Amino acid sequence: xTAVSQTPKYLVTQMGNDKSIKCEQxxxxxxxxxxxxxxxxxxxxxxSYNNKELIINETVPNRFSxxxxxxxxxxxxINSLELGDSAVYFCASxxxxxxxxxxxxxxxxxxxx
Amino acid sequence: xxxxTQLGSHVSVSEGALVLLRCNYSSSVPPYLFWYVQYPxxxxxxxxxxxxxxxxxxxxxxxEAEFKKSETSFHLTKPSAHMSDAAEYFCAxxxxxxxKVTFGTGTKLQVIP
Numbered sequence: 001x002t003a004v005s006q007t008p009k010y011l012v013t014q015m016g017n018d019k020s021i022k023c024e025q026x027x028x029x030x031x032x033x034x035x036x037x038x039x040x041x042x043x044x045x046x047x048s049y050n051n052k053e054l055i056i057n058e059t060v061p062n063r064f065s066x067x068x069x070x071x072x073x074x075x076x077x078i079n080s081l082e083l084g085d086s087a088v089y090f091c092a093s094x095x096x097x098x099x100x101x102x103x104x105x106x107x108x109x110x111x112x113x
Numbered sequence: 114x115x116x117x118t119q120l121g122s123h124v125s126v127s128e129g130a131l132v133l134l135r136c137n138y139s140s141s142v143p144p145y146l147f148w149y150v151q152y153p154x155x156x157x158x159x160x161x162x163x164x165x166x167x168x169x170x171x172x173x174x175x176x177e178a179e180f181k182k183s184e185t186s187f188h189l190t191k192p193s194a195h196m197s198d199a200a201e202y203f204c205a206x207x208x209x210x211x212x213k214v215t216f217g218t219g220t221k222l223q224v225i226p
Contacts, residue, residue, distance in 0.1 A: 004156070031212055041151075041201055043216040056213055090156055098207050099145050099164040102214060104156030 003027050004105040006091050012111045013081055020077045021108045023091030031055075032074040033092040033102065034066060043090075049074055050096065078110075086112045115140045115206045119217035127225050132176075132191040134220050136204030139185065146187045147205040147214070148178055157203060163187060174198070199224045 004025045013019055025032065033056075034046040048056035049068040063079040074091060088109050092102040120135040138144055145164055149157040161172025168180045174197075178189045187204060204217040 033214075041219045041221075043157075043203065043219075045213060048212055050212065092156075094212075096212075098212070099162070101147055101149075101159040101162055102157075104149075104158065106156050107154075 004091055004093055004103050006089075006105040006108050008108060009106065010109050010111075012113065014113055015081055015083060017081050018077070018079045019081060019110070020075055021089055021091075021110075023074045023076070023105055025072055025091075025093040025103070025105075027093055027103060029093040029103070030071055030096050031094050032068065032071070033094075034074065034076050035090040035092065037088045037090060037107070039087070047074075047076075081110075081112045083112050086110055115144065115208050115213075115215050117204050117206050117215055117217040119202075119204050119220050121220055122218065123221045123223065125223040125225055126194045128196055129193050132189070132194045132198065132222065134189040134202050134204075134222065136178075136187045136189065136217060137185050138187060138204075138206045140206055140208055142208050145207045146178075146180065147207070148172065148176070148187075148189050149203045149205060149216075151201040151203065151219075153200070160189070160202075194222075194224045196224050196226065198222060 031050045033048045047066040052068045065077045068074045088107045091105040094102045116139045118137045147162045148160040151157045161170045163180045171177045176191045207214045
């Protein structure tokens with residue numbers, strides 16, 4: 001009974017392609033996030049949605065577009081993939097209260113060749 | 114603006130020895146502080162969190178952390194390291210009323226048998 005799930009777990013693709021990563025949470029949380037973790041394990045927030053509304057949009061190339069069809073789902077679409085996009089992408093969710101922790105998915109390892 | 118500094122990207126301890134992972138924060142308002150652990154090829158999971166209820170916080174797997182406002186620190190400790198503690202540890206800060214979480218750069222803990 002996975003709390004935050006992501007698909008696919010691995011994604012290998014060539015430069016210039018377009019790909020999507022899906023995320024679903026069954027915790028009833030209102031807020032969902034996308035993070036990028038690079039090879040040095042540095043975690044960078046990309047986007048956050050609260051009840052389907054975009055609330056955090058960090059400096060991320062326009063090639064990245066999040067979409068939240070409902071509050072349990074947050075997808076990430078990436079256009080024109082570049083070598084530098086290779087990383088592990090994590091989805092997370094949390095309650096609205098600032099004292100509440102985030103629950104992370106297992107990650108999607110994206111490799112662009 | 115909030116920020117987190119983790120001193121030491123790599124820490125090695127012997128099995129049974131004290132674990133001390135350092136975290137200093139910067140925040141313009143009283144913060145909420147978190148420690149997360151990431152095992153290889155997994156997402157992050159919460160170890161413990163400080164929400165102003167008590168300055169000494171106990172978490173899972175025998176870890177604890179003490180919030181020291183005067184030192185702006187939230188160091189993570191465990192009296193006796195176990196081989197299973199080998200992982201990457203992240204300190205994180207969240208300012209009240211704000212959903213953005215800022216993560217430190219992580220500390221990789223190695224436990225030597």
